[in-house]
Amino acid sequence: MTYQNPPTIPRKSATFDDYTLSEIRRAAATGIYDIRGSGAKRKVPHFDDLLFLGASISRYPLEGYREKCDTTVVLGSRYAKKPITLKIPITIAGMSFGSLSAPAKEALGRGATLSGTSTTTGDGGMTEEERGHSETLVYQYLPSRYGMNPRDLRRADAIEIVVGQGAKPGGGGMLLGQKISDRVAEMRTLPKGIDQRSACRHPDWTGPDDLEIKILEIREITDWEKPIYVKIGGARPYYDTALAVKAGADVVVLDGMQGGTAATQEVFIENVGQPTLACIRPAVQALQDLGMHRKVQLIVSGGIRNGADVAKALALGADAVSIGTAALVALGDNDPRWEDEYQKLGTTAGAYDDWHEGKDPAGITTQDPVLMSRVDPIAAGRRLANYLKVMTLEAQTIARACGKNHLHNLEPEDLCALTLEAAAMAGVPLAGTNWIPGKNNS
């Protein structure tokens, strides 16, 4: 090593980074794609790329501790005889019994009920635990129809027809044999221990015209009482929202690619679907074009983490948001207190996503009786309620600063974007400019 022959330092490829290399080695060793839970982990434009402008001479703020900022939301007012009223515009997303343990489902119900909001069943039917502990329960109507029955339809408070989800628009469910316990097998009418594949398409309808008839059937079965939601993944949000409205939905639930799943292929999660931020404005535009904004409610999910995210989603035109991953974290998912056990599983707190394996140290994504006993449904439900309260207070803080006496009064004009991409996706000006990329042929 001399001055005449200076070395370069070792250089790793940006294209073939460490993660990519490890995945190539894993694929070569096993011959099967990687399956995991959670949503997209890649960095995509998100709510962090937006800022609120706050009040100024042209807008005056509301007093933080004296002037009211309403947070209620009514869902299902279009056709349902019994629309539901939530105290906060943050709901708990659909997650199945089977993918989650019974104590975790109970905790979600308890936390939602304490907060005056709804929780949602999943691809595995309705359990007594969640019905009993959920004041307002949304019952998912999925392609698999596991556990589907008219009694549960009638004792639900709303029905959500699932067309897709953000983690895997166009994909079906997956629950591997480790998690098919006796109880899960019985609810799904399947043999114990098999790798269970849920269909990606509904068995008895295809396309928007059929969906309209399917919605009619469900309304007739439930005597037109229940709000009917249609849940779509973030694929073609303008057209899917318009078609859901045309088919007769009371509520559209729109889930971006950061939205989680219990299990699917990593390649699917990271490469199919659009970021949540990119989905909201096209969906709102569809509602506005049809004269249905605020008449058909829009619930947005996928990467909602705090009150600022809530406020931003609502400012872009959503009526409410939904949380899944964040709710699980509030219950105790990926908590560093279990770090030793995460290490034994070859991972670390914050990165654990092998939810399909049923070995969750936190007892949430498992059917193992010993592990699930670690979830105290009452304490975990309280943590979720605390978290929902903080999110609501944060959103109210921002809304008051923007001079709004209801979260729904937030508007795109309250926002600017930090990046060109976010400005284009959210349809708000780049900070410091009046430029909205893509608007007026700019």
Add this chain to the structure above:
Amino acid sequence: MHTTNLATAAISRESDHSPAKYDLARTPLRELNQALHNVQPGSNGTAFEVINPKGSHAVAVGVNAPITVDVRGSVGYYCGGMNSEGTITVHGSAGPGVGENMMSGTIIVKGDASQYAGATGRGGLLVIEGNASSRCGISMKGIDIVVHGNIGHMSAFMGQSGHLVVLGDAGDALGDSIYEAKLFVRGKVKSLGADCIAKEMRPEHIAKLQELLDRAGVKDVKPEEFTRYGSARTLYNFNIDNAAAY
């Protein structure tokens, strides 16, 4: 959309024991289904007749009591959907999804049935006296289906439980990705789907099939004339060497 017929209700019952008659040319669908849902346990008014269905969708859905409904004519989608305990007879043909997710009771279609007949059904008996189209018994979860004629492609796809009996022929990909549903076909099967195989007819299968034929009112047909099909169970747990089967 949906119920727009606001004509005066046309419901008649000639005597206490004659069926209540609903004329869908004059009565909104909503009124019919509400009346079916309002039947109380022990009620004498358990017989209903529906005339002029003219392809209406969602006729007699969500029945929740041991009532009889005779539909005089052909119906559209989802007739008898989620039926519990009711006996529904379609004196005509049925559109897609007849008896979808039915829980119990009986549905009889005198004519043909379109796609997805008995889809995801969890119990009860669905009899189709004519032919059934594609995806008959898709994702079936305990229902018994008897088809007097032929069935179309992809029938009993992902069938989990229950029995599908076909007196005629079956189309392509019968029983694709099947779980524990049992299929009995008397005629030819154009092709079998992934993981579906012909199986031995043991005495318990002969006995079960005879029971199903009797319940469906099928005469002069012997169980021994059928072949049983079911799951080879090779795809129950994922194995990379089976990837080509998907």
